Each structure stands twice: as structure tokens, then as C-alpha cells.
Amino acid sequence: MIRFCMILAFFIEMYVTQGDDVVQPHPVLAVRVGERVTLQCFCPNDDMEYTFWLKLNVGQIPLLIATSLKFSSDAMFYNNFNSTRFQVKTGVGLNHLTISNIESSDSAMYYCGMRKDYSIVFGAGTYLQPNSMTVVEQPVSDPVHPGDSVTLQCTVDSETCAGEHSVYWFRHGSGESLPGLIYTHGNRSDECEKSPEAGSHTHSCVYSLPKRNLSRSDAGIYYCAVVTCGDILFGNGTQLEFNVSLGFCVIFIAVLLCTRNKNYICAHAKLIFHPQSYDAEMINYAALDFGDKKSRYERKKKELKQDSVYSDVKYSDWQ
Numbered sequence: 148m149i150r151f152c153m154i155l156a157f158f159i160e161m162y163v164t165q166g167d168d169v170v171q172p173h174p175v176l177a178v179r180v181g182e183r184v185t186l187q188c189f190c191p192n193d194d195m196e197y198t199f200w201l202k203l204n205v206g207q208i209p210l211l212i213a214t215s216l217k218f219s220s221d222a223m224f225y226n227n228f229n230s231t232r233f234q235v236k237t238g239v240g241l242n243h244l245t246i247s248n249i250e251s252s253d254s255a256m257y258y259c260g261m262r263k264d265y266s267i268v269f270g271a272g273t274y275l276q277p278n279s280m281t282v283v284e285q286p287v288s289d290p291v292h293p294g295d296s297v298t299l300q301c302t303v304d305s306e307t308c309a310g311e312h313s314v315y316w317f318r319h320g321s322g323e324s325l326p327g328l329i330y331t332h333g334n335r336s337d338e339c340e341k342s343p344e345a346g347s348h349t350h351s352c353v354y355s356l357p358k359r360n361l362s363r364s365d366a367g368i369y370y371c372a373v374v375t376c377g378d379i380l381f382g383n384g385t386q387l388e389f390n391v392s393l394g395f396c397v398i399f400i401a402v403l404l405c406t407r408n409k410n411y412i413c414a415h416a417k418l419i420f421h422p423q424s425y426d427a428e429m430i431n432y433a434a435l436d437f438g439d440k441k442s443r444y445e446r447k448k449k450e451l452k453q454d455s456v457y458s459d460v461k462y463s464d465w466q
Contacts (some may be wrong), residue, residue, distance in 0.1 A: 168192040171259055171270035174319055174326055175370055176341055177420040178249050186244045186273050188259030195261040198242040200235065202228075203256045203272075212257075215242060249277045276381050284371050284382040290390040291361055299356040299385055301371030311373040314354045319384070320367040330356060416444055 170189040178184045190198060200212040215224040236243045242259055259270045268366050280306040286422035291297055303312060317326035354373075356364060366389055366410045371382040 160184055168263070168268045169259055169261055169270035170275050173273050175274045175276065175381045176274070176386070179281065179382055180249055180251060180277050181217045182249050183245065184249060184260070184275065186246070186257050186275065188238055188242045188244070188270055190242055190261050191240045192261070192263060192265045196263060198237065198259065198261045200244050201258040201260065203258060204356045212244070241334050251277050253277055274381070276379070278378060279401065282371060282373055282380045284369070284381040284385045286349065286385055287387055291389050292390055293362055294360050296357070296359040297387070299359065301373070303352040303354070303373050303380070304350070312352055314371040315374070316356050317370040317372060318367045326370055331442055400406065401449045
């Protein structure tokens with residue numbers, strides 16, 4: 148009850164919202180028990196007064212982990228979250244939470260937030276999944292092009308559970324707050340095999356997601372989620388990105404160069420054009436001859452080696 152009152156006081160008279168001012172780039176992080184993980188949070192808004200982290204378990208009230216003032220490198224911890232396992236790194240535009248010696252009880256949704264003026268702004272959250280199994284997604288080696296085909300792979304290594312697995316694929320596209328479900332394998336165990344090492348109890352399962360005739364709308368981070376032995380395990384994601392096509396740029400530059408060259412040639416053609424096939428009666432000829440007479444200023448100069456003669460030919464269509 149005391150913790151609930153603390154959180155209620157923390158948010159009282161505040162306008163709570165979610166926006167682009169707080170960015171948590173990883174919707175899901177899977178980590179093995181005993182390891183260390185950093186939950187990233189970026190706050191590019193300079194108007195923030197302080198930042199904070201919350202932990203939320205399903206069916207429970209949110210717990211305030213730590214708060215940090217804008218220009219302070221020290222964080223204040225709450226609710227038995229201590230600096231032994233939890234560390235907050237603050238800086239210009241960032242507020243990262245590092246958890247050491249991961250425990251199963253650390254499984255939760257973690258929200259980064261900040262206060263500016265009279266409003267509280269949250270990020271989209273990061274789901275932390277500690278597990279005793281390994282879910283590995285093979286990265287796509289090269290950027291793809293529209294129309295290509297690619298196969299995404301997810302490998303599950305388990306020592307404790309060799310039963311059936313339900314496998315789900317999620318895609319987190321650019322600009323989306325949370326990943327969306329795109330495919331499920333259902334209950335499958337036929338793609339699993341036991342490790343060939345003597346005495347090993349490890350079972351390895353490989354699941355594939357073929358993607359054909361790709362378009363740019365398929366870009367994003369693909370997550371493999373495995374439901375087995377009562378747990379949901381997430382991979383760390385596979386980035387599917389497209390190569391920037393230079394075809395349009397090349398065509399545009401070529402057209403631009405041709406247009407400029409055409410204008411250049413036309414401009415010079417107007418200067419050197421002399422109608423020669425018309426009657427002499429239809430041509431006006433004008434000539435300017437500058438003789439030896441010079442201005443006062445030019446008299447003081449050295450005499451020019453050659454006189455200048457300017458002429459022009461104008462064609463008139465007389466009837």
C-alpha cells in the first residue's frame with residue numbers, strides 16, 4: 148500500500164502520455180540467467196526535468212526503480228532496487244538501465260520516462276525475458292532488394308525441455324510502437340534433434356520463415372518467440388533491411404546532364420549561326436569600325452597591337 152501511494156504521489160497532477168520524446172529501441176530483450184543486460188533509453192528533448200525507470204509485472208502495480216535529475220550523474224533508487232545490481236547511466240539525451248546477474252524474477256516490462264513541464268512522457272517499453280534456454284536468430288548476411296527471397300532462421304537450444312514447441316514470428320516495423328504477429332508454426336517437434344555429443348541432453352530445434360518477393364513494407368526487425376515448458380522465449384531479433392537503389396539517382400543525373408548540355412549547345416548554336424543560303428537582298432549587314440581615335444584615357448595607354456571590328460548579321464523576312 149505504501150508503494151502504491153508513492154507511485155500515486157509521483158504521478159499526481161501530471162499529464163501522462165507516450166510520445167517520440169522517449170525512445171526505447173528494443174521492444175524485447177532475451178538474456179540468460181546470470182548474465183548482464185543494458186536497457187537503452189534515449190530522451191532527445193532538452194526540456195526534461197528528470198528521468199526515471201519503472202518495472203511492470205502483469206497483474207501487479209508498477210514499481211519505481213530509479214530517478215535521475217537532468218544534470219546529475221547519480222540516480223536515486225526505490226523499492227529495494229539497489230546499485231549493487233541496478234545501475235543508471237545518464238548523459239546528454241540518454242538514460243540507460245543496466246541490470247547485472249540477471250534473475251528469473253527480473254522478467255517484466257520496463258518503462259523509461261521523463262518529466263517535462265507538467266507532463267510525464269513514457270517510452271514504448273522493453274520486455275526483459277530471462278531464460279535457461281537459448282533462442283538464436285541467424286542474421287541476414289547482406290541487405291536485400293525488392294523482389295528478392297530470404298529465409299529467416301530461429302534456433303532453440305534446450306537442456307531441460309524436449310517437448311513440443313509453439314513458434315511465433317513477430318515483425319517490428321519502423322514507426323511502430325510494438326511488434327505485430329505475422330506467422331505461427333503451431334505445435335512442432337519434428338524439426339528438433341538431440342545433440343550428437345555423448346552424454347549431452349541438449350535438444351536443438353531450427354525453425355524457418357521463408358519470405359518471397361520482398362517489398363519495402365517487409366523491412367523491420369523480426370523476432371522469433373518460442374512457447375515451451377510453460378515459458379515464452381524471445382530471440383534478440385533479425386534486422387531485414389533493403390539496399391538503397393541508385394538506379395533512380397543515376398537516371399536523374401543523366402537527364403540533368405543531358406538537359407544542361409543541350410542548353411549549352413543551343414546557346415552556343417545561337418551565337419555561331421550564320422544564315423548563308425538566303426538572298427543578299429534579304430540580309431541587313433551592319434559593321435562597326437573603331438579607328439585610331441582614342442579616348443583621353445586610352446591615349447595614355449600603350450597602343451593596341453590590333454584594331455577591333457565588331458559585326459553582326461540580321462536576317463529579315465521581307466515580302
